[in-house]
Each structure stands twice: as C-alpha cells, then as structure tokens.
Amino acid sequence: MFPVETHELTKRYGHLIAVDKVSLTVRPGEVYGFLGPNGAGKTTTLRMLLGLVRPSSGTIRLLGKGIGQALGDVGALIEGPAFYPYLSGRENLRVLARYAGCPAGRIDIVLDLVDLTDRAGDRYGTYSLGMKQRLGVAAALLKDPKLLILDEPTNGLDPAGMADMRRLIRRLGAAGKTVLLSSHMLGEVQQICDRVGVVSGGRLIAESTVAELRGGARLRVVADPIEEAAARVRALVGQDRVRIEDGALELDIEAGKAAWINAELVSAGIDVSELGVRERELEDVFLELTTTTGGTDVG
Amino acid sequence: MLGSTRAEITKLVRRPASWLLLAVAVVLSLTFTYLVPYAGANGTADGAPNATRGIAETLPDQLVGNSIGGLPVFAGAILLILGVLAVGGEYGWGTWKTLLAQGPSRLTVYGAKIAAVALASLVIVLALFAAGAVTSAAIAAAEGAPADWPSIVDVLAGIGAGWLMATMWAGLGVVLAVALRGVALPIGLGLVWLMAVQNLLSAIAAPLLDWVATLQEWLPGPNAGSLAASLGTSTDTPGVATMVGDGHAVAVMAAYVIVFVGIGGLLLRRRDII
Numbered sequence: 001m002f003p004v005e006t007h008e009l010t011k012r013y014g015h016l017i018a019v020d021k022v023s024l025t026v027r028p029g030e031v032y033g034f035l036g037p038n039g040a041g042k043t044t045t046l047r048m049l050l051g052l053v054r055p056s057s058g059t060i061r062l063l064g065k066g067i068g069q070a071l072g073d074v075g076a077l078i079e080g081p082a083f084y085p086y087l088s089g090r091e092n093l094r095v096l097a098r099y100a101g102c103p104a105g106r107i108d109i110v111l112d113l114v115d116l117t118d119r120a121g122d123r124y125g126t127y128s129l130g131m132k133q134r135l136g137v138a139a140a141l142l143k144d145p146k147l148l149i150l151d152e153p154t155n156g157l158d159p160a161g162m163a164d165m166r167r168l169i170r171r172l173g174a175a176g177k178t179v180l181l182s183s184h185m186l187g188e189v190q191q192i193c194d195r196v197g198v199v200s201g202g203r204l205i206a207e208s209t210v211a212e213l214r215g216g217a218r219l220r221v222v223a224d225p226i227e228e229a230a231a232r233v234r235a236l237v238g239q240d241r242v243r244i245e246d247g248a249l250e251l252d253i254e255a256g257k258a259a260w261i262n263a264e265l266v267s268a269g270i271d272v273s274e275l276g277v278r279e280r281e282l283e284d285v286f287l288e289l290t291t292t293t294g295g296t297d298v299g
Numbered sequence: 300m301l302g303s304t305r306a307e308i309t310k311l312v313r314r315p316a317s318w319l320l321l322a323v324a325v326v327l328s329l330t331f332t333y334l335v336p337y338a339g340a341n342g343t344a345d346g347a348p349n350a351t352r353g354i355a356e357t358l359p360d361q362l363v364g365n366s367i368g369g370l371p372v373f374a375g376a377i378l379l380i381l382g383v384l385a386v387g388g389e390y391g392w393g394t395w396k397t398l399l400a401q402g403p404s405r406l407t408v409y410g411a412k413i414a415a416v417a418l419a420s421l422v423i424v425l426a427l428f429a430a431g432a433v434t435s436a437a438i439a440a441a442e443g444a445p446a447d448w449p450s451i452v453d454v455l456a457g458i459g460a461g462w463l464m465a466t467m468w469a470g471l472g473v474v475l476a477v478a479l480r481g482v483a484l485p486i487g488l489g490l491v492w493l494m495a496v497q498n499l500l501s502a503i504a505a506p507l508l509d510w511v512a513t514l515q516e517w518l519p520g521p522n523a524g525s526l527a528a529s530l531g532t533s534t535d536t537p538g539v540a541t542m543v544g545d546g547h548a549v550a551v552m553a554a555y556v557i558v559f560v561g562i563g564g565l566l567l568r569r570r571d572i573i
Contacts, residue, residue, distance in 0.1 A: 047396070047571075047572070047573075050396070050399070050400055051399070052395075052396055052399060052400075052571065052572040052573075053571040053572065053573065054571060068404065071400070071401075071402040072402045074400075074402075075400070076396075076400040077400075078396050078400065079393075079396070080393075081397075082392055082393035082394045082396060082397045083392070083394065083397060084310060084314075084388075084392065084394060085392065086313065086314055086315060087310075087313055091309075091313065094309070095306045095309055095310060095398075096306075096397065096398065096401050098302040098303065098305050098306035098309070099302060099303050099306050099398050099401040099402065099403050099408070100302075100401035100402050100403075101302045101402070136397075139397060139400075139401075140400070142401070143401070143402070
C-alpha cells in the first residue's frame with residue numbers, strides 16, 4: 001500500500017491538457033519532491049489528489065483508499081495559505097479542527113511546531129506572509145496526518161524561516177510521516193527529499209531518487225586546443241560521453257580515469273591546464289530534463 | 300456534519316459583517332415602521348415615508364405585520380447579502396481548499412452552511428420581533444394607548460412566515476454566490492433583482508401585460524409580500540400587496556428555498572474548486 005499512487009492521471013480543460021497521464025508513486029515514510037517549472041501541472045495534480053479538481057481520466061489511491069475515505073489521514077497546504085482574516089490564528093485552527101473532527105488539544109501542539117504560539121491570538125489579517133505560511137503548515141498538521149501534501153511550503157519565508165521549515169519537514173519524515181512536497185527550490189529539494197518526480201508540460205518525465213537523478217560525478221577538463229582535445233577523448237571514450245561546456249570538456253566517466261585521460265591528451269601534444277571532478281547539481285539535471293523535454297505551459 | 304455546522308456558526312458569529320447586517324436590519328425596520336410614523340403623528344416628520352400611518356399602526360397589536368413588513372424587499376436584501384457572504388466569502392478568500400482539505404465532503408460543508416444561514420435568518424427575524432415589541436410597548440406607554448398583544452399563535456405564525464421569507468432570500472444569495480463564485484457580483488445582481496426588477500415588474504409591467512401579472516403570482520417577492528399582507532402588514536409598505544392565498548404563498552416560497560439550495564448544492568458538488 002502506497003501513500004500516494006496515481007495511474008495515468010489526466011486533466012483536460014477543453015483542448016488544453018494540464019496533466020497528461022501522470023503515474024506517480026510515493027512510498028511510505030519518504031519525503032517526495034514534486035518538481036516542475038511554472039505551469040507544468042504540479043498544483044493541478046495536487047488539487048486532484050485532494051479531490052478539489054476532478055480528473056478527466058485516471059485513478060488516485062491515497063493510503064490504499066479512495067480520496068474521500070483517505071482525507072482524514074491527509075494534511076495539505078495547497079497553493080498558499082488561505083484563512084479567515086477576521087479570526088485569529090488560533091480561532092482559524094479551532095474552526096478547522098471542527099471540520100476535521102480532531103481534538104482541540106492539537107491546536108496548541110501544531111502552533112508550537114510552527115513557532116506561532118506567541119502570535120496565535122492576533123487576527124490572521126495582520127500576519128506577515130511568512131506567518132500565514134506557517135499557519136498553513138500548522139493547519140496541514142492539525143489531524144496528525146500520515147500523509148502530508150505541501151505545495152511550496154517555504155514560499156514567503158525569510159532564510160531563517162526556510163531553514164526552520166526544512167528542519168520541520170525532515171523531522172516529520174524522520175518521524176515516519178510521508179511528505180509529498182512541491183517546490184521550485186531545487187537546492188531545498190536536494191537537501192530534504194528522498195525521491196523526486198519531475199513534471200514538464202503536464203507529463204511526469206522522471207521519477208527517481210535524488211542521487212540517481214544527479215547521476216555519477218563528471219570529469220571536467222580544460223585543454224588547448226579544445227576541439228582537438230574533444231576529438232581525441234571522443235575516440236577514447238565514445239561520442240556521447242563528451243560535451244564541450246563553457247570552454248571545457250565535460251566527460252561522463254569515472255573520476256578514476258582522470259590520470260589516464262590526462263596522459264592520453266598530453267601524449268597527443270595537447271596542453272591540459274585543469275582536471276577536476278564535478279558532481280552534478282539537481283538544478284542542472286532539472287534544467288536538462290525540462291528544457292530538452294520542452295512542453296507547453298499549462299494551467 | 301455537527302462539527303461542520305458548529306464551525307459554520309462560529310464563523311458567522313465571529314464575523315463583524317454578520318452583526319452589521321443584523322444591526323442594519325433592525326435599525327431600518329424600527330425607523331420606517333415605528334419612528335417615522337411616530338414622529339409623523341407628532342408633526343415632526345412631514346413628507347417622510349410612512350409619516351402618515353398614525354400611532355395606531357405602531358402599537359403592540361400590529362406587532363406581527365410590522366415585524367415582517369420589511370422582509371419582502373428591504374430586510375430581504377439584507378438576508379440576501381447574508382447568504383452571499385456565508386458562501387461567497389469562501390471563494391473570495393480562497394478558503395474552500397483549506398476547509399475541504401480537512402476532510403469533510405463538499406455536501407457536508409454545504410449542508411452545514413445552509414443550517415447556519417437558516418439559523419442566522421431565524422435570529423434576524425426574532426430580533427425584528429423583539430425590537431418591534433420593545434418599541435411598540437414604549438410607544439403605547441408614552442401615548443397612554445392600550446398594549447393589546449397579538450396571540451401567541453399569531454406571533455408564532457408570523458415568526459414562521461418571516462423565517463420562510465428570510466430563508467428564501469438568503470437561499471437566493473447562496474445560489475448566486477455558488478454560481479458566480481464570489482461576493483461582489485452576486486450581491487450586485489441580487490440587489491438589482493430585489494430592489495429594481497421586482498418593483499418594475501409589479502409597478503409598471505404587471506398592470507400593462509397580463510402574462511407579467513400572472514407571472515407575478517409565481518415570483519418570490521410578490522408571494523412574500525402577499526403573505527406579509529395577510530398577516531397584517533400595511534399594503535402601503537413597498538412590495539406588500541394581496542395577490543395570492545397564504546397556502547399558495549407558503550408553497551411557492553418553500554419551493555424556492557428547495558430550488559435555490561438544491562441548485563447551489565448541485566453546482567458546488569459538480570464543479571472544480573479552483
């Protein structure tokens with residue numbers, strides 16, 4: 001039983017396909033990052049998971065059940081926090097606790113978790129963006145859910161608030177909760193997520209662990225003349241493993257072959273001025289995936 | 300459902316706009332039903348609406364008709380705004396997603412909203428009766444006139460009729476808010492119907508066109524006005540005229556409540572929350 005399992009989930013608005021046959025699986029206890037450029041279909045997918053938007057086709061299972069039966073164990077913050085401005089933070093949570101049918105005792109616990117206890121008595125309308133965001137996360141935690149769905153949870157937070165939020169998400173993951181998190185901040189995803197799914201143009205184009213997605217290390221070689229060096233190395237390791245980027249060679253080979261490459265180039269009369277191992281950032285992979293796959297911007 | 304209803308009642312009670320609407324409904328009712336006629340009888344409000352009604356029309360025996368007299372039009376508009384705010388606010392603030400993510404189904408929340416709005420409608424009607432009772436008793440005491448109160452049966456019938464009118468207008472507000480997913484446009488269109496179209500139909504179109512006169516018998520406002528007239532509201536009051544029997548008026552208004560609430564629920568259930 002997976003906390004989230006979708007099969008060919010699709011949402012069409014007329015001719016526009018916002019989400020196109022997305023089949024994603026979130027495993028128990030993991031922090032899953034849902035990545036994609038603006039308009040890629042992330043929020044529409046998350047809204048479908050919560051039953052706010054009805055799929056045009058495809059199926060959704062949450063915690064092994066249909067959405068209606070599972071929502072009691074799901075907490076969510078979708079597309080920014082939204083509360084009643086005339087109520088205080090605490091009163092907002094009290095109202096939501098009544099809808100959720102959860103004990104009022106949870107209110108102080110979640111306020112403390114997001115560090116909002118001091119301002120809980122103030123009207124929501126007077127909150128800063130960061131405080132509103134933290135109240136949104138508090139509301140998502142109200143039911144002590146098994147599955148937490150957070151759409152851009154660090155939006156609007158200052159650097160300290162972001163660090164706190166990441167720590168909180170990691171803590172929730174460590175405590176056995178499953179977290180599905182969408183984010184633009186790839187460094188953040190790299191830090192806190194176990195696995196990621198990448199959407200572009202409404203399609204899930206990759207789903208893997210962060211480590212797998214980043215792939216192995218690359219060898220970076222600065223040599224002169226560069227074209228001659230590229231031709232020589234291509235002959236040695238294969239065409240598709242050699243690229244020229246920013247005036248240097250990027251080689252998809254193990255770091256242990258650095259000395260051999262260096263010796264081959266030098267013996268061919270090519271000057272090698274720099275040789276280094278470079279790990280790929282998630283951002284590089286993300287940009288590579290989303291730009292090569294392309295895709296139209298959709299809702 | 301009980302938890303959701305408590306949540307909806309809390310939201311209405313804690314919302315300043317709800318109390319403002321209650322205050323406006325009571326002040327308007329007292330001003331035009333009691334204070335202007337009282338001042339007119341004392342010669343200090345010549346030319347004002349209702350200034351010539353006379354003190355007899357403001358005494359306790361007229362309580363039922365006076366308390367529900369505003370509901371066919373002006374107090375009805377207040378109830379329409381209440382219905383729009385109770386549902387449309389969720390679109391305006393984007394809070395549908397927040398409360399639905401807590402787990403209740405759309406229809407559970409909608410049912411809770413309808414229950415809370417119906418309860419608030421009853422509270423407004425009761426407030427109109429209470430404020431009218433206090434004011435008419437004060438006028439009777441000041442004028443040395445007899446304080447002959449209507450029978451409890453008449454009062455209960457009046458409260459029931461007022462509640463039905465109030466719930467019908469609030470229901471119109473609810474369905475407009477769901478259909479138009481907001482607050483401003485539903486209030487605007489609702490008020491145009493209540494304050495302008497309804498009056499134009501009855502004052503100008505109905506006397507000229509037979510089919511409009513017949514149509515009037517099936518529209519919400521004229522049925523509310525007819526029931527109010529039957530329960531003692533002066534036919535000088537805007538929107539109040541005897542047109543259909545009580546049974547007809549009650550049946551038509553009850554049907555409107557069912558239709559408004561039903562269409563609102565259907566739309567909310569079917570459409571995406573975006």
